[in-house]
Amino acid sequence: MDGYPPIADHGLVGDLQTAALISTEGVLDWWCTPRFDSPSIFAALLDRERGGECRLSVDDPNATVRQIYLPDTAILVTRFMTPDGVGEVIDFMPVDDPHTAGDRHTVVRAARVVRGSLRFTLSCRPRFDYGRAPHTLELEGDTAVFRGPGTDLHVQAAAPIELGRDDAAGDHADLVAVFTLEAGQTAGITLTSCDADGAAPAAFTAEAARAAFEATRDFWHDWIKRCRYRGRWQQMVHRSAITLKLLTYAPTGAPIAAATMGLPEQVGGERNWDYRYTWIRDASLSVRALVDLGFTEEADAYRRWLGDRLRDGGAPSGEPLQIMYRVDGDPHLGEEVLDHLEGYRGSAPVRVGNGAADQLQLDIYGEAAYALAQAAGPAELPGYRGWHALAGLLDWLSDHWDRPDEGIWETRGGRQDFTYSRLMCWVAFDRGIRIAQRSSRPADLPRWTAARDAILVQVMERGWSEKRQAFVQHYDTDVLDASLLLMPLVGFLSPKDPDWLSTLDAMDQELVSDSLVYRYNPAASPDGLRGSEGTFNLCSFLYVDALARAGRLDPARYAFDKMLTYANHVGLFAEEIGPSGEQLGNFPQAFTHLALISAAIALDEALDQDEAR
Template identity: 70%
Template sequence: MDRYPPIAEHGLVGDLQTAALVSSQGVVDWFAAPRFDSPSIFAALLDHDGGGYLRLAPEHPAGTCRQLYYPDTAILVTRFMSPDGVGEVIDFMPPDPTRTATDRHTLVRVIRAVRGSVDFTLDCRPRFDYGRAEHALELDGNHAVFRAPGIDGHLQATFPLERDGKDVRGKVTLKSGESGGAVFTVCASGGAAPAPPTIAGLGEQVQDVSRFWQQWLRQSRYRGRWPELVHRSAITLKLLTYAPTGALIAAATMGLPEQVGGERNWDYRFTWVRDGSLSVRAMLDLGFVDEATDFVHWLVDRVREREGKDEPLQTMYRIDGSPDLPEQTLDHFEGYRGSFPVRIGNGAADQLQLDIYGEALYALNEGREIAQQANFEAWQALTRTLDWFADAWDRPDEGIWETRGGRQDFTYSRLMAWVAFDHGMRLAEYFRRPADLERWRRARDAVFDQIMQRGWSEKERAFVQHYDGDVLDASLLLMPRVGFIAPRSRAWLSTLDAMDRKLVSDSLVYRYDPSASPDGLRGSEGTFSLCTFLYVDALAQAGRPDRARYTFEKMLTYANHVGLFAEEVGPSGEQLGNFPQAFTPLSLIMAANTLDEALDAADGR
């Protein structure tokens, strides 16, 4: 068992309220419950010795390991192939179809011998509350209960378990055609024990969960050139959505580094207004109206509840809408391969990021048939927010990339201010609702003039990151998509060429150059996968479909073995940052749709 396997060597399973990572060695080395943003139970990925893990794999895994998903599902299969036999571990979490928030969550691990004879070993070492809470162990045959303050973990197997200090081990030998399994259930302290698993029952659960995902995916109306990866991206976004509220988290993990050994290690298990808003268009394009609807309603609630405060919207929230995300450091965790500090919470929640108003209005306008369902009081809250923003948009802020080096007049923040007013006007006209359209029009036009006068660099012949420099920024690749500039205008094509010179490396795109624009943090980072797909989107719109397709196809080679992406790609092609990140699959979906349209047009379809 590797102490720290590569970030990309994992698959994701979840039940739409929390999720777990399973390595290609059969180890659950990340799992937090009962919610995505709860304290971890297994976190060996952040501290091998103190984080905890659940391993279920051949006792001596010689030979080859492979992972794959059951087609069109979130059921993960890890195969172990050796001269003596072939074994499989099938991992999944049964979703609750009622979408009711619950403190009971189940991770199912089915084992099978496909050929020959396989000796499986189970090693369960939970470490509750990020490894800070002690637990007591009760063991009775095939049933172990780990009791920690406020939470119990039940481990039940189809084979005997034995005590290993405060942990549990087990062994079983399966011959070809035989199966078994282990089920780890989390619940509140003192909750009823789950029914013991049976081999027949485990098989039925595999079929039930497979049916759930395949029926959900049938809603997709994507008929383009990359169905497998587009649908895997849709499933990933669904897995990263907290079903009781419709909130999309930015990533399933916390603390995974943007640079191994560096300090850029953040907690991403929260809902950014920005990420969720951009997901609305992606999900609607695929036909997943319910998911888009749920997030729009979540967003409207956030607008209503903070109306009248100094800043009507916060950058990010917890998945239940709570605005409290205090940032702390887990000093007892060494971090992934020594990447310290390991943070929980996120201090960027208190930053000023003015772009979120534009992204919120973008989501509401893209899903305007959904937003129309909101009552008149919600519309009044929205109009008062835009009235306030008409006097508040012209301020330096920390920007989309949440820099910690001081506020700047970021061009992207101004771009999204333009979007806020422009799309607010579109909504008012579409709904035929009362609004101070003239006030919003004046503000929109003032933002436009400011960007054209101060956001353009004659030196670079391009729009730049902020008004006081010539640094390029890949966030501006959204300019044509949001309607600010024509995608084939001279100014935009010149900007695209400048980005190609300064930000693109072998078709991969950096967010910006930290050495040219200090962001208040030490170290560097890899190329940003979101930005690469935005680059594809912009190239396709700019009438460069062949270049866009080549870039897109090359980027797809950086997906991991089951089609997932982390936040970034490092210099040697390794995946870096939290995993998987929602920004990447949503931008993949956007790019695929735009590129399909551009290629169809070029082919005369």
């Protein structure tokens, strides 16, 4: 199980349809193509022997390594420093028009020396279909083609790299090369995936690589210029915004939850899920962050995707919406275990697909309406038919909101009357009423209003624990739940309401550890899974947001600044923080980065108001 880099020791590159992780060792150890949710070509992050990788690094185990992004871009630079010289490996994916690129995607890996002389090693060991499928290798000069099931990987090298064939792996022929560069010299390779019957990519030349680099740099610079955030944490907010963009599938506008699958919430544990899909909850909550930053085109694109899901006529379960979909809107996400992969540092099972897609989680209707209500114009959904679909959903929800469900955390311990689910059903009706009134749309307002008010009364009476003096996870427990940190953000309670402040105090005592926040206590509220987990980064940032809105500015700022120290070396966050400060879970996670943005904005506003006073 040795040889696995820490999860945090990676940067992310992508082309808005797929993404790759590159470790600080210069190893590309995760890439699924042609889409985020496609089978992997490189997956050494889940099995160092069987997963496949592409290594491009300096041939010196004692080299000092640093990794940075070219400012305000998704171009990753891995620097190797030795007594003999300083070199860099530059990784990026050109961003092509998603409507014309088809299934062709390219990672450019360029090596250069800026001082002295360095020897580099290259090895390219693809393993198609999560390492399950064999491949053939055709090598001719400075070009090679790996042929897998339905997918080809074209490798092109630039002098002085001389590609060699390595048959040591038996059934899997690989590529290797060793080359030396002097100061000022550059060499590199391109990895281009395409359909098996697709045409070979254009010849790889220094001029073409330079043009692709400049176009990619200019794309990201032009995009981030649209960001209107001017607060105290601009660098971190910009990096989070770029990360959210990288995790969005441009052809449909659907954001995924994370770039990876199978990375554990506890090393050696079983909480290893596939996050390469679009959760209604995560994506809908990202809309506010995007709108607040000025990225209305991305927010509108997701709303159109969401409108299509509403108009599609419901999920296979009979609900109007499913909790998650593939990026193209396909609701079928059957879960299976990849028994042949050992998992990150032995964390098995490795799951592909996600069985939680079939769960009942009533909160998604609130998050969907919340996203639609963030629209800047009068029409939250395109045309009358879009509104008709949303109104039909709320009519249906009027008769179906009062049911036990599995809750936001996708526990597998049975259905309960989760307080958060009721809270977000309240949001669904509240925002639907606002949209109807603001846009003069036909609606059964008396029915929606009655449902909204009934939910509020129920939550206040049954979701409140006199014993804990706090709102609790569900109606039959005294366990606390950090999802309720959203209560003031969505307007259910004032951020300074006595009941809310009492709940915040209770969370401080039970869920908060050195400013890091656990989702809930699984020992007190069994979730049907073995093992434990770390603190949840989303909740830690929601905690900052809640503190800021409550006027508790000193602890809010301290907690926020401490959370930023847990970011990795290039500003990325996974899902959780472990007991030793290590990042755990799928990486990078969109939920964490959208919560960072929201917390920064809320804290900026509160600090500005305090300074003005």
